[in-house]
Amino acid sequence: MDKAEILKKLNDIFINTLDNADIVLKMETTAADIEEWDSLRHIMLVVEIEKTMKTKFTSKEITKFKNVGDIVNSIEAKK
Amino acid sequence: MLFNSVEFPIFLLVVLFTYWLIPKKWFQWQNALILGASYFFYGWWNWQFLALIFFSSATDFIVANKLGKTTKDKTRTLLIWTSLVVNLGILVYFKYSNFFIESFVDLMQTVGLNFNFASLNIILPVGISFYTFQTLSYTIDVYRGDMEPSKNPINFFAYVSFFPQLVAGPIERASDLVPQFEKARKFNTELGADGLRQIIWGLFKKVLIADNLAPIVEKVFDGYETMPPIILFIGVTLFSIQIYCDFSGYSDIAIGTARLFGFELNQNFRFPFFSKNVTEFWRRWHISLSNWLRDYLFIPLSIQFRSLGIKGIILAMMLTFILCGLWHGARWTFIVFGFWQGVILTYEFLSAKKRGKIKKRMNKNLYNAISLILTFVFWKTSMILFRADNLHHAWAYFSSLISFDLFQFSMKDILAVMDPLDLLKFLIFIPFMLLMEILQREKLHGLEITNYKWYTKLILYSIIAISILLFTPIESADFIYFQF
Numbered sequence: 001m002d003k004a005e006i007l008k009k010l011n012d013i014f015i016n017t018l019d020n021a022d023i024v025l026k027m028e029t030t031a032a033d034i035e036e037w038d039s040l041r042h043i044m045l046v047v048e049i050e051k052t053m054k055t056k057f058t059s060k061e062i063t064k065f066k067n068v069g070d071i072v073n074s075i076e077a078k079k
Numbered sequence: 080m081l082f083n084s085v086e087f088p089i090f091l092l093v094v095l096f097t098y099w100l101i102p103k104k105w106f107q108w109q110n111a112l113i114l115g116a117s118y119f120f121y122g123w124w125n126w127q128f129l130a131l132i133f134f135s136s137a138t139d140f141i142v143a144n145k146l147g148k149t150t151k152d153k154t155r156t157l158l159i160w161t162s163l164v165v166n167l168g169i170l171v172y173f174k175y176s177n178f179f180i181e182s183f184v185d186l187m188q189t190v191g192l193n194f195n196f197a198s199l200n201i202i203l204p205v206g207i208s209f210y211t212f213q214t215l216s217y218t219i220d221v222y223r224g225d226m227e228p229s230k231n232p233i234n235f236f237a238y239v240s241f242f243p244q245l246v247a248g249p250i251e252r253a254s255d256l257v258p259q260f261e262k263a264r265k266f267n268t269e270l271g272a273d274g275l276r277q278i279i280w281g282l283f284k285k286v287l288i289a290d291n292l293a294p295i296v297e298k299v300f301d302g303y304e305t306m307p308p309i310i311l312f313i314g315v316t317l318f319s320i321q322i323y324c325d326f327s328g329y330s331d332i333a334i335g336t337a338r339l340f341g342f343e344l345n346q347n348f349r350f351p352f353f354s355k356n357v358t359e360f361w362r363r364w365h366i367s368l369s370n371w372l373r374d375y376l377f378i379p380l381s382i383q384f385r386s387l388g389i390k391g392i393i394l395a396m397m398l399t400f401i402l403c404g405l406w407h408g409a410r411w412t413f414i415v416f417g418f419w420q421g422v423i424l425t426y427e428f429l430s431a432k433k434r435g436k437i438k439k440r441m442n443k444n445l446y447n448a449i450s451l452i453l454t455f456v457f458w459k460t461s462m463i464l465f466r467a468d469n470l471h472h473a474w475a476y477f478s479s480l481i482s483f484d485l486f487q488f489s490m491k492d493i494l495a496v497m498d499p500l501d502l503l504k505f506l507i508f509i510p511f512m513l514l515m516e517i518l519q520r521e522k523l524h525g526l527e528i529t530n531y532k533w534y535t536k537l538i539l540y541s542i543i544a545i546s547i548l549l550f551t552p553i554e555s556a557d558f559i560y561f562q563f
Contacts, residue, residue, distance in 0.1 A: 004388055037088075039373050040428055041380040043392055059382045063223065 001078055003027075006053075006072045013048045017041065028054035049075070080123040082332045083286055090120065095339055103263040108235045110136060110260050115338070117240035121205075128204040131169060133311035136239040138165045139214045143221040149251035149493035155222060162218040166211045173203055178409030180337035206246030208406055212371055214239050217253035219375055226254045234260040243336040247329050249347040256342070264341030273527060274338030280515075281331030283543050284324035286551045288508050292321040294552075295497050300466055305477050308485040311476060314496075318466050319459045320509060323352065326365070330525050350520045352513070357423045357457060368406070372399050389429075396428070397421040407465075412473055416464040454549050504550055511542075 011025045018036040031037040037045070047064055049055070054060065055078050065071055080086050094116040101109050122129050146155060187193070217235075220226045229235040238257050244250075299306060299314030306314070330347035337344045339433045351363035361369050377399040384391030397418070404417020427434075438446050460477070467473035493502065515525045526543075528536055 019435070039378060040381075040392060041394070043378075043385055043395075044389075046382075047385050047388060059379065060223075062382050063378065 097287035278336030285328030
């Protein structure tokens with residue numbers, strides 16, 4: 001799975017979890033760009049991503065995520 | 080030394096004047112002056128407190144530097160635990176020892192065992208909850224690799240003890256404030272002038288509103304048993320306004336004072352009474368504490384509990400808010416206050432989608448107005464826990480308030496707790512404060528009026544100056560948050 005495919009899957013997860021059909025993710029998108037993406041929903045997103053992508057992040061990785069690109073890179077590195 | 084004391088302006092002027100006399104290329108000497116002045120400021124309360132802040136700063140300075148030099152996981156874990164145990168140990172010993180002992184004795188009594196423990200004779204050092212959290216954030220950030228350790232002890236010690244925000248925040252992150260100590264500050268007239276305006280606005284809220292409200296709130300809370308429900312309603316409403324003016328007033332003075340020295344601190348209140356739900360309220364109220372708890376408690380806990388799904392998030396949220404309550408003081412009322420916040424935030428978290436649908440169907444302005452009122456009513460109700468002496472007092476106050484007689488309004492009852500002049504002052508100053516804050520809601524503080532016409536500014540300054548001169552109570556009160 002390449003970065004573009006991962007990004008597309010993440011986009012679907014974000015739309016469903018944050019209940020906002022207008023979300024269009026880019027690698028550089030951060031929590032500041034999406035109103036619904038707060039600290040509570042961030043953890044929900046992590047849970048959904050781990051479940052859908054069948055992967056497991058470490059605590060350190062999760063706290064280091066600064067934008068969508070970091071999540072994509074982390075998933076790609078595990079595949 | 081209190082911001083609203085006679086000594087403080089003299090102290091501030093001497094330090095400020097000396098500070099800007101030092102050429103900016105010798106900014107390290109300016110830092111040394113800030114450090115000396117801050118220790119003097121803190122020692123004014125009690126010289127013994129200085130040993131504690133020195134010990135806490137020294138531990139974290141050494142721990143962080145050692146963390147910067149080692150990559151061994153075992154050593155790093157040992158080092159971060161040293162910082163946690165020392166800082167939290169100081170906090171727990173000084174703030175919570177008696178509470179734990181008394182709660183244990185009470186618990187034993189309920190199962191029929193009698194212990195005779197005398198309470199320990201411990202003085203609570205002012206501001207301890209603020210600076211221990213501040214210095215803890217530094218070692219945690221260095222441990223996580225989010226910042227480099229500070230190499231210069233004067234800069235670091237000055238950061239921990241920086242007198243404008245030492246005793247009641249904002250709780251500044253090392254990554255925001257330490258870099259400001261590491262470079263020269265320029266005297267900026269605009270920044271300084273706005274700093275002064277922010278100090279004036281803070282004083283207005285503190286001495287004119289909070290200090291004038293304090294004796295009336297005290298009268299209502301102490302004599303609640305004989306008061307009609309409408310007075311209890313007014314009493315807790317006034318307390319909500321008092322605590323906001325007291326604490327946000329302190330923050331404004333702190334941020335404004337720091338600006339006079341060329342430092343920028345973080346905004347600590349973003350006009351919370353205009354929040355449309357409690358989640359938003361906590362993002363606008365005591366922001367530096369909410370952010371600290373989010374980054375160092377809620378996020379790590381929710382990551383740990385994430386295998387439990389939604390339940391894990393709720394558990395993390397409840398624990399965070401119970402500890403948030405306990406941070407405010409060693410009393411069961413604060414624990415229940417935190418728990419109650421957690422319950423409402425959980426409700427808001429779970430009902431977000433449903434509420435979103437209702438919002439779409441309703442008139443937007445009506446929905447916002449109802450949300451605003453409900454949020455304020457909720458906050459106000461939880462303020463009973465904040466102000467009451469114990470759970471029994473809080474419950475008795477609350478149950479006396481909930482009555483059909485609540486709607487029986489009588490001027491005589493109001494004038495029994497405040498004289499007509501007090502009433503007039505509140506009817507002018509509180510709406511004035513709220514109006515200014517509504518107008519300025521996108522700005523950093525209520526008096527950031529750089530874009531106003533000169534005569535509007537003159538009128539506003541005159542109103543505030545004359546009011547402060549005429550209506551400042553003779554006895555100035557401590558800031559409420561100092562006890563935390």
